[in-house]
Amino acid sequence: MKIAIFGNPNTGKSTIFNLLTGLRQKIGNFPGVTVEKKSGVIKLNNEEHELIDVPGIYSIYPSNQEEKVVYDLLVSSHDNERPELGILVVDASNLTRGLFLFSQLIDCGIPLVLVINMNDLAEKNGICIDLDLLKSTYNNTPIVLMNARVGLGKDRLLSALNNQINLLTTEPIQVSNHQISLDDLSGQEHEAFKRHESISNVVNKVVKRSTKSPRLNALDHWLTHPIIGYLIFMVILFVIFQFVFSFASYPMDLIEKGFEWLTNVIKGFLTEGPLSELICEGIIPGISGVLVFIPQIGILFFFIALLEDSGYLARAVFLMDRLVRPFGLNGRSVVPLLSSMACAIPGIMATRGIPNYKERIITIFVAPLMSCSARIPVFTLLIGLVIPKMKLFGFIHLQGMVLFSLYVLGIVSALFNAWIMHLILKNEKRSYYLMEIPDFKRPLWRNIFFTVYEKIKVFTTEAGGIILAISIVLWALASYGPTEKRREAIQLLKNTRTYKLKSIEEKEGLENAILLENSYIGIVGKGIEPLIKPIGYDWKIGIALITSFAAREVFVGSLSTIYATEGTGNDLRLTERLKNQKRPDGTLIFSLRTGISLMVFYVYAMQCISTLSIVKRETKSWKWPLLQVMVFGFMAYTGAWICFNI
Amino acid sequence: MFLNELKKGDQANIVRITDDLFRTKLLEMGIMPGTLITLFFKAPFNGPIAFSYENSLLSIRKEDANNILVEKMMHHK
Numbered sequence: 001m002k003i004a005i006f007g008n009p010n011t012g013k014s015t016i017f018n019l020l021t022g023l024r025q026k027i028g029n030f031p032g033v034t035v036e037k038k039s040g041v042i043k044l045n046n047e048e049h050e051l052i053d054v055p056g057i058y059s060i061y062p063s064n065q066e067e068k069v070v071y072d073l074l075v076s077s078h079d080n081e082r083p084e085l086g087i088l089v090v091d092a093s094n095l096t097r098g099l100f101l102f103s104q105l106i107d108c109g110i111p112l113v114l115v116i117n118m119n120d121l122a123e124k125n126g127i128c129i130d131l132d133l134l135k136s137t138y139n140n141t142p143i144v145l146m147n148a149r150v151g152l153g154k155d156r157l158l159s160a161l162n163n164q165i166n167l168l169t170t171e172p173i174q175v176s177n178h179q180i181s182l183d184d185l186s187g188q189e190h191e192a193f194k195r196h197e198s199i200s201n202v203v204n205k206v207v208k209r210s211t212k213s214p215r216l217n218a219l220d221h222w223l224t225h226p227i228i229g230y231l232i233f234m235v236i237l238f239v240i241f242q243f244v245f246s247f248a249s250y251p252m253d254l255i256e257k258g259f260e261w262l263t264n265v266i267k268g269f270l271t272e273g274p275l276s277e278l279i280c281e282g283i284i285p286g287i288s289g290v291l292v293f294i295p296q297i298g299i300l301f302f303f304i305a306l307l308e309d310s311g312y313l314a315r316a317v318f319l320m321d322r323l324v325r326p327f328g329l330n331g332r333s334v335v336p337l338l339s340s341m342a343c344a345i346p347g348i349m350a351t352r353g354i355p356n357y358k359e360r361i362i363t364i365f366v367a368p369l370m371s372c373s374a375r376i377p378v379f380t381l382l383i384g385l386v387i388p389k390m391k392l393f394g395f396i397h398l399q400g401m402v403l404f405s406l407y408v409l410g411i412v413s414a415l416f417n418a419w420i421m422h423l424i425l426k427n428e429k430r431s432y433y434l435m436e437i438p439d440f441k442r443p444l445w446r447n448i449f450f451t452v453y454e455k456i457k458v459f460t461t462e463a464g465g466i467i468l469a470i471s472i473v474l475w476a477l478a479s480y481g482p483t484e485k486r487r488e489a490i491q492l493l494k495n496t497r498t499y500k501l502k503s504i505e506e507k508e509g510l511e512n513a514i515l516l517e518n519s520y521i522g523i524v525g526k527g528i529e530p531l532i533k534p535i536g537y538d539w540k541i542g543i544a545l546i547t548s549f550a551a552r553e554v555f556v557g558s559l560s561t562i563y564a565t566e567g568t569g570n571d572l573r574l575t576e577r578l579k580n581q582k583r584p585d586g587t588l589i590f591s592l593r594t595g596i597s598l599m600v601f602y603v604y605a606m607q608c609i610s611t612l613s614i615v616k617r618e619t620k621s622w623k624w625p626l627l628q629v630m631v632f633g634f635m636a637y638t639g640a641w642i643c644f645n646i
Numbered sequence: 647m648f649l650n651e652l653k654k655g656d657q658a659n660i661v662r663i664t665d666d667l668f669r670t671k672l673l674e675m676g677i678m679p680g681t682l683i684t685l686f687f688k689a690p691f692n693g694p695i696a697f698s699y700e701n702s703l704l705s706i707r708k709e710d711a712n713n714i715l716v717e718k719m720m721h722h723k
Contacts, residue, residue, distance in 0.1 A: 058671075058674050058675045059671075059674035059675075061670075061674070063667075063671055091701075093700075093701035093702075094700060094701050094702055096676045096700065097675060097676050097700075097702075100674060100676065122701075125701060127701070185666050185667060185670055186666075188670050188674075189666075189669065189670045189673060192670065192673045192674050193673065193678075196673070196676065196678065220686070220687070224687040224689070224696070226688075226689070226690035227690075314705075318687070318689055318693075318694055318696060318705050319689055319693070321689065321693055321694050321707070322689050322690070322691050322692065322693030322694065323691075323693075331694075432667075432668060432671060432706070432707070432710055433694065433705070433706060433707045433710070434671060434672075434675075434704065434705075434706055434710075435704070435705045435706075436702055436703065436704055436705075437696055437703040437704070437705055438703075439703075
């Protein structure tokens with residue numbers, strides 16, 4: 001049986017969902033739309049049932065794409081998706097609003113179990129509900145008191161569900177489908193008035209309230225203060241990024257070291273050959289390249305979930321909305337864009353909370369322009385190569401300044417792109433920014449854990465597969481090439497005088513470089529040389545650009561192989577070696593112009609295949625990722641051209 | 647006066663909501679003529695505002711607040 005869990009936003013719906021299903025959760029999409037569908041297994045009467053968590057709504061008549069899911073589910077354009085039983089979660093402090101939705105759902109013919117949640121908070125606020133009276137008013141519906149955050153009332157809910165299911169199997173309910181059309185606004189308004197009339201009669205009898213003045217607490221006074229509020233938000237962001245960038249590096253190092261160790265172990269077991277190479281140079285670096293991002297993503301979403309569950313996030317959204325609106329963004333775009341500075345993949349995943357379709361598309365579109373952590377090694381290498389270690393005005397480090405400018409360039413370009421899209425895109429339907437600001441709550445670790453777990457799971461399954469696949473393909477392209485040609489090239493190398501004078505280690509390095517040059521990827525790199533020459537790159541950089549499609553930081557490793565540096569991972573040596581590379585005409589390859597051109601190229605270019613696949617997944621169309629490739633590619637190329645030629 | 651013209655801490659009764667769709671949306675949330683609201687915060691630079699009604703705190707954008715006609719309650723701090 002399909003059971004859906006309905007409720008107004010912030011009523012503790014997700015808490016109850018987590019309480020009932022535990023880890024047996026599945027993330028998917030509602031049919032036909034991109035709205036996330038969370039479902040889980042719940043065991044009742046020794047039978048397994050599907051519990052569906054639907055978006056929080058105030059009314060079944062939707063005001064945005066996310067809410068329309070609920071309407072579709074009920075009026076079901078998809079008959080097998082229609083839930084046969086519903087749980088409606090109502091905030092005890094706000095019975096009127098809950099009962100409004102209750103009366104709509106009942107009229108749709110969905111049998112319900114009504115959960116009055118957070119009764120303790122309501123009583124603290126001087127609101128007392130006469131449960132017996134409420135029960136006798138709605139005597140067809142079981143009513144359960146819960147305090148889900150502390151797990152109170154779970155057994156009562158389960159037994160009420162049990163009873164309902166038994167009842168439903170003996171006498172199936174008639175589905176009445178009396179509905180007002182979505183476009184008939186005055187009809188909806190009339191209906192809403194009638195409902196409120198009868199509900200206020202009930203509420204006046206059932207709810208006893210002792211008068212209390214509205215609760216403006218001191219915390220809120222400072223958190224939403226026109227100046228202090230922003231400062232507090234900045235400090236919180238600073239702390240989060242401190243954690244994401246510095247403290248994540250320990251587990252990241254550990255993961256990388258672990259996989260290095262594993263590679264050595266496997267190399268010891270397997271005899272040298274294609275299989276060993278496939279595992280040690282294709283698969284393991286691929287897996288390691290996926291897992292290495294998990295600490296950052298986990299830490300980031302831990303904080304986002306913490307802020308959300310405690311109620312702070314709604315205040316931050318409130319403060320930021322005005323600042324980002326001229327760019328066609330929403331207050332809720334801020335967190336996804338900031339997340340993209342760690343990695344665009346979780347950032348784009350976090351856009352699901354943006355209710356307006358247009359604002360969400362814009363946020364997704366510009367997210368990859370925020371400088372992600374995979375770009376850091378690339379920028380560090382290039383800056384070390386071409387920017388002198390000197391101080392401006394005696395105290396500003398020029399190198400640091402350049403890195404900072406690259407971040408700013410990314411942010412400014414993201415806003416500029418957003419603004420252009422804001423001018424071009426039309427809003428399909430008028431929508432409102434209507435956001436409830438919840439009370440502060442002590443965060444619930446269980447809810448936070450589920451969020452982090454879910455995000456990491458989505459990342460490893462969705463992006464992980466792609467990163468891994470591309471790593472393997474790139475490895476194959478870099479390891480194989482036309483056999484005859486490679487043999488000749490190696491022969492040619494061995495006959496040169498310089499080769500004969502080198503040590504064994506250096507010889508191996510030179511051989512590897514020649515092999516890479518004559519691999520399939522080397523052939524492609526040479527093929528695109530005419531294209532990248534105008535922006536200052538040779539075919540060797542071309543190879544590194546192509547390998548960056550697995551993940552941008554691969555650029556560094558590729559350069560290191562192709563320029564035959566021995567002892568990979570030694571950045572200093574790589575920098576020295578690259579600095580001395582010369583073109584056939586004797587000029588430096590990594591001149592200031594080429595370096596800056598490359599940096600600008602990496603700020604813009606849409607090189608991350610896994611980001612593209614996530615964009616496709618979230619927008620349900622190839623249109624947006626293709627547009628990103630073209631627009632950002634154009635910006636990268638023009639930007640790089642300008643930097644190289646001026 | 648309009649909701650947007652209230653100051654932080656002001657209490658007011660809603661008189662009329664002019665925009666059709668917005669009126670319906672608010673009505674569904676239980677906000678209608680006669681509802682007592684208190685202005686809680688205003689974000690700077692004409693940003694969104696937040697007001698409380700019954701036991702909830704709701705934030706809306708300034709231009710939407712300009713669709714809500716209110717009557718300010720006097721003698722109330």
